[in-house]
Every structure is written in C-alpha cells, then in structure tokens.
Amino acid sequence: MSVAECGQAGNVNTGDFDPAAVICRRARAAGAWVHVDGAFGLWALAHPEFALRAEGVPNADSWATDGHKWLNVPYDNGIVLVREANDLRSAMALNAACLTTTDAQADREPSHYAPESSRRARGVDIWAALLSLGRDGVADMVAGSCHQAQAFARGLASHGFKILNQVVLNQVLVSFGSAEETRSVVDKIQRGGILWCSATVWQGRTAMRISVSNWATTADDVQAGIDEIVRAAFKE
Ligand SMILES: Cc1ncc(COP(=O)(O)O)c(C=O)c1O
Known part of the structure; x- marks a missing residue:
C-alpha cells in the first residue's frame, strides 16, 4: 500500500x-x-x-x-x-x-x-488525566468548550461582527472587515493580554481564530474576551 x-x-x-x-x-x-x-x-x-x-x-x-x-x-x-x-x-x-x-x-x-x-x-x-476525568469528564470538557465557542460567536455577532464558519466544535472565525482591519484587531488582542487569538486565512478570507480548549475557561472569561474584542475593534 x-x-x-x-x-x-x-x-x-x-x-x-x-x-x-x-x-x-x-x-x-x-x-x-x-x-x-x-x-x-x-x-x-x-x-x-x-x-x-x-x-x-x-x-x-x-x-x-x-x-x-x-x-x-x-x-x-x-x-x-x-x-x-x-x-x-x-x-x-x-x-x-x-x-x-x-x-x-x-x-x-x-x-x-x-x-x-x-x-x-x-x-x-494522559493516564492520570483520563483516570481522574473518566469518559464523562472528557465529554463535559468537550461540551463546555463547544458551548463557550457558541457563546463567543453569539456575543460577537450581536455586536455586528461577521462569523465566517458554522461553529460546530470549539473554533470560531471572526472577520472585522478587510484583512488589514482584522489583523489590526488580532494584533491589539495579542498585546492586550486578556485573551490570545491568532490570525488565519480561511477560504481566502483573513479571520481571527478563537479556539476554546482550556478546561478552566468560564462563562465570565468568555464575556471578558468578548468585551476586549469589542474594545479592540471599536477603539483606535
Ligand atoms: C489539526 C492539527 N493537526 C496537527 C497539529 C500539530 O500539533 P502538535 O505539533 O502539537 O502535535 C495541530 C496543532 O495545532 C492541529 O491543530
């Protein structure tokens, strides 16, 4: 083969x-x-x-x-x-x-x-993580991240930002207009220290890539992230 x-x-x-x-x-x-x-x-x-x-x-x-x-x-x-x-x-x-x-x-x-x-x-x-979490614990961690990604997408969309992907897992792609405008928001976020997102290009469009995968992320963290992104997008 x-x-x-x-x-x-x-x-x-x-x-x-x-x-x-x-x-x-x-x-x-x-x-x-x-x-x-x-x-x-x-x-x-x-x-x-x-x-x-x-x-x-x-x-x-x-x-x-x-x-x-x-x-x-x-x-x-x-x-x-x-x-x-x-x-x-x-x-x-x-x-x-x-x-x-x-x-x-x-x-x-x-x-x-x-x-x-x-x-x-x-x-x-890995053995210790799986032993302590069990299958249900891993499932809860997965579902928690996915639901928080959906909350990110809903929150950002409510401020008028374009969500480019269907949020089917823990990833959210957001556009803030042109490639330059999007890269500028990503740059401000990375320097701000509240949350960290990378820039990416998907299907020819530049986007901010939000990836929710930390077990400790809370609903308040997501809201703080949304507030920070809104500040970075609207403030010069
Ligand atoms: C889908 C996918 N494959 C492969 C990798 C590479 O992972 P690593 O080098 O950490 O094993 C990554 C890292 O982000 C990924 O998201």
Missing part, C-alpha cells in the same frame, strides 16, 4: 470534520491507507452530540491526537494509534546489536512503537 489519504477530525480553522465515512470507502476501493489527524478533534468522540460529526472516523487505519490540546495535559503528549500493531512496528522498530531484543509478540518493546528510544514516561500525564 503506497497511497495515503489524510482527513481531519477537527479542522484547524473551523473545527469541522472531513467526511471520513466517504473517504474510507473510496480509499478502501483504491487500496489506500486512511489517516485521521484528530490533534484536538478526536476527543470530541467522547461526547454523543459532537461525535455525530465523526461518522466513519473509526474506520480509518491510523489516528493521531494530542493530549496537550483538549485533554489539557502538559506538552509534549502526542499520540498515534494504528489499527494493526504490526504496521506501526514495521515502520518504527529499532534494532541494534547493543539493544535488548525481545519476542515482539510476547513482550512489548516500547522502542518498537515510537520514534525515540529514550524518552520520559509521557503517558503518565
């Missing part, structure tokens, strides 16, 4: 999902590998409402996600999941005369499944 198709579960701008069910069906017919980049969006599968957009994602061959995004554990907790363990092993296995060799089927050798041979126990952070 030499062809790979990569879809996103949680688009970096809109938060939306590529149609994985269709992609997987077509890729299977063509003998291609399907990888899903779910850096933050894969966690949405924990919540029944937001998992609806992920139809077909489980049919992929491999998935990547980050614990250091929506799960809120420290950098650098990237995770790759591969349907067939042997596929990962054949890509990553590390052999040298000085290394212990094990029967991979019987004994799991960690360095046969990751790019590094020496690393700290990153998985402990």
Whole structure:
C-alpha cells in the first residue's frame, strides 16, 4: 500500500470534520491507507452530540491526537494509534546489536512503537488525566468548550461582527472587515493580554481564530474576551 489519504477530525480553522465515512470507502476501493489527524478533534468522540460529526472516523487505519490540546495535559503528549500493531512496528522498530531484543509478540518493546528510544514516561500525564476525568469528564470538557465557542460567536455577532464558519466544535472565525482591519484587531488582542487569538486565512478570507480548549475557561472569561474584542475593534 503506497497511497495515503489524510482527513481531519477537527479542522484547524473551523473545527469541522472531513467526511471520513466517504473517504474510507473510496480509499478502501483504491487500496489506500486512511489517516485521521484528530490533534484536538478526536476527543470530541467522547461526547454523543459532537461525535455525530465523526461518522466513519473509526474506520480509518491510523489516528493521531494530542493530549496537550483538549485533554489539557502538559506538552509534549502526542499520540498515534494504528489499527494493526504490526504496521506501526514495521515502520518504527529499532534494532541494534547493543539493544535488548525481545519476542515482539510476547513482550512489548516500547522502542518498537515510537520514534525515540529514550524518552520520559509521557503517558503518565494522559493516564492520570483520563483516570481522574473518566469518559464523562472528557465529554463535559468537550461540551463546555463547544458551548463557550457558541457563546463567543453569539456575543460577537450581536455586536455586528461577521462569523465566517458554522461553529460546530470549539473554533470560531471572526472577520472585522478587510484583512488589514482584522489583523489590526488580532494584533491589539495579542498585546492586550486578556485573551490570545491568532490570525488565519480561511477560504481566502483573513479571520481571527478563537479556539476554546482550556478546561478552566468560564462563562465570565468568555464575556471578558468578548468585551476586549469589542474594545479592540471599536477603539483606535
Ligand atoms: C489539526 C492539527 N493537526 C496537527 C497539529 C500539530 O500539533 P502538535 O505539533 O502539537 O502535535 C495541530 C496543532 O495545532 C492541529 O491543530
């Protein structure tokens, strides 16, 4: 198999999902590998409402996600999941005369499944977060961020700003007019220190990209963010 198709579960701008069910069906017919980049969006599968957009994602061959995004554990907790363990092993296995060799089927050798041979126990952070939150806790965190993103969009729209995307997850794209006007608002926000948003270009339009993913964000924080954005947009 030499062809790979990569879809996103949680688009970096809109938060939306590529149609994985269709992609997987077509890729299977063509003998291609399907990888899903779910850096933050894969966690949405924990919540029944937001998992609806992920139809077909489980049919992929491999998935990547980050614990250091929506799960809120420290950098650098990237995770790759591969349907067939042997596929990962054949890509990553590390052999040298000085290394212990094990029967991979019987004994799991960690360095046969990751790019590094020496690393700290990153998985402990993820294990502890999942143990303390449980599935319901992850689902609540996902839903909380998504509802706060909707509140951001509603609040900004009520001040007359244009929301460019359908807010289907935790991402909001806002335009403040021309590319220069939008970049100027983003610049003021970044220097203001109340909240941090980046500028992006989506479908040819420059936008402020609001990404709500911190577990500690409250409704008051969202309102303070909206007030700050309104100040930055209307004040010279
Ligand atoms: C959809 C998506 N893929 C990949 C990445 C890269 O993530 P990292 O280098 O933190 O693993 C990001 C980071 O924002 C992302 O949003």
